[in-house]
Amino acid sequence: MARVEKLTIAEICEDLGIARSTFYDWRAKGRAPRCIKLPNGDLRIRRTDYDRWLTSLEDAA
Structure with a gap:
């Protein structure tokens, strides 16, 4: 069974360049x-x- 990659909040925030509070x-x-x-x-x-x-x-932009 393929394992689905799960990201942490820290990884998402780093990727988007936002604060955790945002x-x-x-x-x-x-x-x-x-x-x-x-x-x-x-x-x-x-x-x-x-x-x-x-x-x-992207679609909404």
Whole structure:
């Protein structure tokens, strides 16, 4: 079974050049990519969801 790459919030913020607080603000407003909440409370974003989210921003621009 293929393993799906999951990104951390830090990796997303670094890639986008934004602060962690900005990501959480977007998430609260429903503007961030879909997240997976792990049992320990950490968040992860599937690479495919992140790529899809970025593509949707291109279409809206």
